[in-house]
Amino acid sequence: MPTPKDQPQSLAPALRWFKQQRWEAFAFQREVWEAYLRGESGLLNAPTGSGKTYALWLAALLEFIQDNPERFQEKKSNGLQILWITPLKALAKDIRQAMERACEALQVPWKVEVRSGDTSSSQRQKQMRSMPECLITTPESLHLLISQKQHSQLFKKLKCVIVDEWHELLGTKRGVQLELGLSRLKVIQKELKIWGVSATIGNLEQAKDILLGPDHPRPNRIVRSNIEKKIVVESILPDEIEKFPWAGHLGIKMMDKVIPIIEQSKTTLLFTNTRAQTEIWYQKLLSKVPELAGQMAMHHGSLDSSVRSWVEDALHQGILKLVVCTSSLDLGVDFRPVETVIQVGSPKGISRFIQRAGRSGHQPGAVSRIYFLPTHSLELLEGAAIKEAIRQKIYESRRPLEKSFDVLVQYLVTLAVGEGFLEEEVYPEVKRTHSFKDLTPKEWQWALQFITTGGDSLGQYDEFAKVILKEGIYKVESRKTAMRHRMSMGTIVSDPVLKVKYASGGFIGTIEESFIARLKKGDNFWFAGRNLRFERIKDLTVLVHKARGTSGLIPSWSGGRMPLSSQLSELIRFKLDEFLEGAYQDIELKAIQPLLALQDRWSCLPDRHNFLIEKLTSSEGYHVYMYPFAGRAVHEILSTLVAWRISQIQPISFSIAMNDYGFELLSDTEIPLEEALELDLFSQERLMEDILESVNSTEMAKRRFREIAAISGLVFQGFPGKPIGNKHLQATAQIIYDVFTEYDPENLLIAQAMEEALYQQVEQSTLAEVMQNIRQQRIIIEHPSYPTPFAFPIMVDRLREKISSETLEDRVRKMQLELEAYAAFGE
Structure with missing residues (x-):
């Protein structure tokens, strides 16, 4: 040395x-x-x-x-x-x-x-x-x-x-x-x-x-590093700010502002937040600028790996002018020809935005240039907040996982398939990891019992007894068990997907089963930038033909709604404070000044010391809007909790909708809001008990258990080229879940499923923090006559679930015109 x-x-x-x-x-x-x-x-x-x-x-x-x-x-x-x-x-x-x-x-x-x-x-x-x-x-x-x-x-x-x-x-x-x-x-x-x-x-x-x-x-x-990576962020502003915005539609409307940016750059990456948006933007750009054919490509995780590799090679060689992509191109691939990045819609996180910005200027000393394209007017608030985060060097933390027992039992079988292991050697090894530093002897013995017998409820089935204990060594002797385990080792279980192939041959990619289930023979849909005609499903493969014309459905994928990070949420409130104080220079805030001013006139703009609740009545019923600015994931559970607590005062039914800024409770009867507030609606006492009462925690746990069952080896997903059907896998996982809950309620995989449901989906720790903040704020109840600029996009999200996209746009535009008329003529 x-x-x-x-x-x-x-x-x-x-x-x-x-x-x-x-x-x-x-x-x-x-x-x-x-x-x-x-x-x-x-x-x-x-x-x-x-x-x-x-x-x-x-x-x-x-x-x-x-x-x-x-x-x-x-x-x-x-x-x-x-x-x-x-x-x-x-x-x-x-x-x-x-x-x-x-x-x-x-x-x-x-x-x-x-x-x-x-x-x-x-x-x-x-x-x-x-x-x-x-x-x-x-x-x-x-x-x-x-x-x-x-x-x-x-x-x-x-x-x-x-x-x-x-x-x-x-x-x-x-x-x-x-x-x-x-x-x-x-x-x-x-x-x-x-x-x-x-x-x-x-x-x-x-x-x-x-x-x-x-x-x-x-x-x-x-x-x-002491290197300051210079990031230039430029927001693309609409010519007219809609005072009553709704999510998603504005981005495509501003395509004419995007095209000159693409034309002026040697190579551009256009990031969207979902695979569906990627398909839409690719189709619309090609239709608007047909000369991009041959110079434009698409990249997302559902495309065939050979297609993705070709796109990456073409980017390296500088032969592509534009790639429309998702997070599949987020990480550190060095595409030096890339000069410009365009982010469509808020990425909902600071680190994610910076990561994408870094795809341009990917060399020492180079400037990373990124354009932010809002998909509705209120997202300009997020654009201003992200720029503030970059100025202040604020980043999100990553919360580590602890005691993922499904990964532990998979690992123990891995060791047993290999050289085998001694209990007294491996237990201290596992304890020296962060994830299992608090693993108790009782939990360790459960894991050993699980891999050797299948646990208390599965002990009579030989297929779950994978590992044997022989002369003090835990090992797998069955070649079939070893082969199945090696093929099932991936810990990330994707949503149920089907392969997409031309009937004449040629693999295109994968698509979620839930989307294909809605199609009938002869229906057209857009995928991988191609218009395809659905024929049939055979052996878990979607067979298609090329279709003519431009009409067709756009596939949807689950997981498209990314949660707003708590750091970005706090900075949005900070920007609202700046607006109220008149101490702002952001072009984004200047652009949406008419929207924020109308919100303040019809209701109020809440600062960090005030919590806004709006009550209004319409032909639909009685509405209550609350604005914690805590992100959709937190609002989803908080709205359910609030609705459940109000229902304990009097029997009442609610429709619930939410976005990243707030949520709506709608009922056909008067909502006893004031009484609920007097009874400490946002109390943290019995918080976990009330959450378990208000949400269907069992169903949430069952959804988490499907992944846990696959990782821990309880379900086998099939051989290469012959996968087991997703419906069968789901049914098997649910049967095992029911068996465990009835005959083995202490099973740690059941406890893990509930833990993941509560802490990953419900984000209970964040929820407690949000409720504590609300309790420290002054609650302001406003009674506007009409849906405010903050309430309108939440209302549209509720309508989105009820009517088709074609009808929705017409319906929303009519509502916008009515509200704009009220605003223009002094209400």
Whole structure:
């Protein structure tokens, strides 16, 4: 190990290469190289496009050069030295090219290979016989390696694990899976270094501690770049601000403002928040600007991987002028030809917006330019809030998961499929992860019983007894069980999807079963930028023909509504305060001044010290609107809780609607709001009990259990090319859930399903904080005669559930005209 005075010489090969490239090594790159050569671990935090990959990769090469002065004479295999973990397979190609370039320049005879779900079986077998020095892989593929016999031999020369985009894994079950995988590698290699690469998040110190584990033996640090990545954000303003906005329609109406931006840029990424929006924008742009044909492409997660790869290669080569995409292009792929990014609609999160902005100017010193296109007028508030967040350097935190028992039992079977494991060795390993640091002996014994017998209620079924205990070693001896387990190792279960293929052959992508179920033979729908005619479903495959014309349905995918982050919510309130004080310069606030002024005239604009409630009566009934500005996910449960508590005063039925700013309660009878407030409507006493009473927690838990059942191996999803039908999987998971609740109520997977339902879907901790804030505010009750600018979009969201999109636009426009007339003629 070099001493500090030796280190400048140790860095010489990297500095020499940088000089040849006319590059200047950044201070953070030098700090990583020096810390790595001292044997430290850590977390690197640097902006997109600043050279993060070379910071860590060159550190590994420098160590090898230092330890192997005869490397040029010896052309032997050095064994697996570096594991580079990436959350997305799409990142691997870029990373590999950069690594191979550095190896060649520094004359390090290393092989760099990729191992993922797309790697051929012959290539995987070749790797097992002779590992490359660096393997780029995913958390799932790491566990597949651990499930191999003699996996300890694969990792016996491993020097370092580098986790790219760690912030994307933190707070997910794939992150828990990686924690467990690292716990095994740290036992095989006692001196293992671990480094993470992360964008800026609110809990960076905690992110480092979770990655390294509570007892990491090496000195460790966070290396922060001092590079200020310049992000230029420009909001695209509509010519006329609608005083009564509604979600979704405004973006397409401003297409004429988008086209010149695309034309003036060499390459543009146009991000949308959903796959459905991506399909719509692609279709509309091609119709409006047909000369973009051949220069425009689409990229989202449901398209065939070969299509996505082609788009990524074309971006690298600079032959595409425009790509319409979703979060599938969020992460750190280096597309240097990209000059401009357009974000359609609020991304609902600060970090997500910054990540997307970084796709342009993806090189040191370059400016990232992003245009923000609101899909309704009120989203301009969010645009101003995001710009404020960038100015103040405010980022969201990622909440880590704890005690994901489905991932734990999957991991234990993985170890049993591989070399087998001893209880007294693995229990301390698992306890040294953040996710399972509080695992009790009783919970551990439950996990062992579950993998060996299936638990109290499934013990009589042999298929659930996967692991046997033989001479103190837990192992899987059944080849069938081992094969099924390896095929079911992915922890993220997608929504029920079907393959889409031409009847004549040719795979297009995947689409959700719920959308296809609405189609009849001969119906047209748009997918992958093509108009397709639905024929039939055969063997879980949607067979289609090309269709003529431009009419057709746009597919919908679940998960399209992203929750508003609490940090962005707080900044929206901050911007409202600035508006009320008259101390604002934002062009977004200036643009929506007429809307905010009308809201203040008809009702009021709440600042951070006031909580606004509006009561009004219409031909539909009695309305109550509340505005916590806490995001749709919180409003969904808060509105249900408030409705349930009011119903305890008198029997009453409600229709409920919500958006990111507030929610509506609608009833055909007078709502006893004042009485409910006197009885402490927003009390935090008995909060959990009232939540469980007000929501259908059992149904929510059942929905969560489907994923848990798949991860823990309770349901088998089928063989490659012959998947088991989604309806069958859902039915099987529900039967097992019912069996557990009746005969094994202490089963930890049932408890986990309820926990996930409450904390992930309900966001109970955030809800408690929101209710505490409301209790500290002054409650203002206004009685407007008409729906206000804040109330109108919530009302439209309720109507959206009742009438078709074609009828909805006509209905909403009529309502807008009526309300604008009232506003124009003095109410």
